[in-house]
Amino acid sequence: MKILVVRPSPSGEELAKNLNKIGIPSWHFSLFDFYPSTSPISLSKKINELYESKIIVIFSKKSIFYTNLYLKNNNLKWPFHVKYYAIGKSTAFFLKKYIKKKLLFLQKKKTVKVY
Template structure:
């Protein structure tokens, strides 16, 4: 059996190393990587939209990590008013470190509140 791991770096490489160590031939190929923005476009306008949102959808732990990094560097906090929804329990647990309110994640095709 051969496995192609398409997770972003560095998690993808870590998984490939584990699989190869236990004798499962694996390769890593990522379609995208997460990095801090170097764009000259002002993030302040985008952050404003974060604060006026009704719902915030979180798709990955990396998006939480980099958003939190930006907020901390600019002495800002996660908005309290919007409802937060995450894709996956792992992302929900990771987000819970930074957002001190109830939010939702999908579990087995239904929405669950995380307290």
Template sequence: MKILVTRPSPEGEKLAKILNCIGILSWHFPLFNFLPSTSSISLSKKICELYKSDIILIFSKRSVYYTNLYLNENNLHWPLNPDYYAIGNGTAIFFQKYVKKKF
């Protein structure tokens, strides 16, 4: 059996290494990576939408990390009004550090 790990770095690399250590041949080939934006079309252009949202879906720890970094650097906070939904228990636990709200 061979496993193709598509999870972004560094989590994907760690998973592939663990699988290889237990004898399951695996390769790490991420479909995408998360990096801070250097684009002129950045979160700063979309921040109003964050505060107007009724529902916010959280898909990854990295998206939470970089969004929170931006908010902190700009003296902003996660909005409390929207309903939050996280994809994955680990993502939900990670996100709960930043928003003190049940979701």
């Protein structure tokens, strides 16, 4: 039996490599990867929607990283009035470094407030 690692590159490749090193056969196949946008429909054209949102759902640390990079480079901040929901505890704590407010994340099939 082999483990299929679907985590995005490069962390997914690293995980598969480490698993193989300790004798756990694994493959890496990323369903998606993250890169700074080169699309004409970039965050710069969607920034007003970010600030008009009532809820923002965060799925990954990479999306936080690139959004924060854009905001920082343009002297902007994460909207404070928004309710943030993170998928996963580590993503929630990563986001908390940037927004400095309460946020929610799913843990063991229940919603938990993080302070």
